[in-house]
Amino acid sequence: MTSSIIKRVLRVSMCVTVFGLSALSAGAQTQDAGVKGKTFAYITPGLDLPFWRHIAKGVETGIGKAGGTVLTLDSRNDASAQLKNAQDAISKGVAGIVLSPTDSSTAPSVLALAKRAHVPVVIADIGTNGGDYASFISSDNEKGAYETGKKVAEVLKAKGWASGGYGMITVSLARKNGQLRSAGFRQAMKEAGVQELGLNQLQRYTSEESFKYTQDMITAHPGMRCLFVQVDVATLGSAKAIQAARKGDDLVLAGFDGVEDYIPMLNDGRLIAFGMQQPNLMGEKAAAALVDAVNGKTPAKSIVVPVIVITKDNLQENMAVVKQTVSF
Structure with missing residues (x-):
C-alpha cells in the first residue's frame, strides 16, 4: 500500500472515530448529569386503578429519559402504608419523590418526613392540605x-x-x-x-x-x-x-x-x-419538575394539565391526543 493511500485510510478512520464519539456525546446529552444513575420513588394511592398506573408510566418515562430509575410503591389507599412507603424510600437513599397521596390530609406527614431528610417532593394529583413541596402537578x-x-x-x-x-x-x-x-x-x-x-x-x-x-x-x-x-x-x-x-x-x-x-x-x-385527564403527561411533567428540583432549580409551584371533554361527536378527532397521553 502506498503512503498516500495509507494517509487517506487513516484520515477516513479518524473521521469515523470522531463522528462516532460525537454521536455518543449527543446521546449522553439527553440524560442529566445530576440525575444519571440515581433512584427516585413514585408513591401511589393504588395501582389497582389504571389512572395511577398511567401516571407511574409517565414518571418512569420522564426520569428514565434523564438517566435515573424509579421505584414505584403502592400505598393501597392506606395512610399508614403511604407513610411506611415514604420511610422505606428515604432509607434507600432516593434522590426525590413523586407523591400521589391517599388523600389531601395525609400528604403533610410525608412532606414533613421528606423535608427532614432533605428529599425534594413533587405532588402529582389529589393535592395536599399543607407542607413543603417543589411542585404540584394537577388536572384542571x-x-x-x-x-x-x-x-x-x-x-x-x-x-x-x-x-x-x-x-x-x-x-x-x-x-x-x-x-x-x-x-x-x-x-x-x-x-x-x-x-x-x-x-x-x-x-x-x-x-x-x-x-x-x-x-x-x-x-x-x-x-x-x-x-x-x-x-x-x-x-x-x-x-x-x-x-x-x-x-x-x-x-x-x-x-x-x-x-x-x-x-x-x-x-x-x-x-x-x-x-x-392526561395521566401519562402528568407523570412526565412531575418527573421533569423533580429533575429540576434535584438540580437546584425552581420548578413552577403549580402546573395544570388540561382536561379534554370527550363525546361521541369529537372522539375521533381527539384519538391522537388520547393515544399519546393516556396510552390506551
Whole structure:
C-alpha cells in the first residue's frame, strides 16, 4: 500500500472515530448529569386503578429519559402504608419523590418526613392540605368537570329531562380533586337548572362499590335522569347497574378519567361524555419538575394539565391526543 493511500485510510478512520464519539456525546446529552444513575420513588394511592398506573408510566418515562430509575410503591389507599412507603424510600437513599397521596390530609406527614431528610417532593394529583413541596402537578379538575357538566346539560335539555335531577358518585371529598370535580359539575347543573338529588363518596374505588351506590340511588330517586361518576373503574360499575335496572333509555351517565372501555360505551350510548385527564403527561411533567428540583432549580409551584371533554361527536378527532397521553 502506498503512503498516500495509507494517509487517506487513516484520515477516513479518524473521521469515523470522531463522528462516532460525537454521536455518543449527543446521546449522553439527553440524560442529566445530576440525575444519571440515581433512584427516585413514585408513591401511589393504588395501582389497582389504571389512572395511577398511567401516571407511574409517565414518571418512569420522564426520569428514565434523564438517566435515573424509579421505584414505584403502592400505598393501597392506606395512610399508614403511604407513610411506611415514604420511610422505606428515604432509607434507600432516593434522590426525590413523586407523591400521589391517599388523600389531601395525609400528604403533610410525608412532606414533613421528606423535608427532614432533605428529599425534594413533587405532588402529582389529589393535592395536599399543607407542607413543603417543589411542585404540584394537577388536572384542571374544576373546569374539566364543569365542561363535562355543560355537555350533559345540553343532552338533558334536548331530551326534555332537565327537571329529572342528577346524582354524583365522587372521589372522597377529603381529596382536593374530589372537591373540585364536584364543584365544577355542580355549577354546570345549577346553571342549567338541574337539581342535585344525591351524592355518594367512593372509599374503595371499585366497580362493585359504585354498582351498589348506583343501585341505591336509582331506588331512592327513580326519576333521576343523570349520574356523574368521577373515577373510571367506578363509572364501569355504574354503567352495569344502570343496565341491570333497565334504565339505559331513561338515565344518562357521564364519567371522568379515561379507560379503553369508555370508547365502545360512548359509541353505543351507555356513556354520554367524560372528562379525560392526561395521566401519562402528568407523570412526565412531575418527573421533569423533580429533575429540576434535584438540580437546584425552581420548578413552577403549580402546573395544570388540561382536561379534554370527550363525546361521541369529537372522539375521533381527539384519538391522537388520547393515544399519546393516556396510552390506551
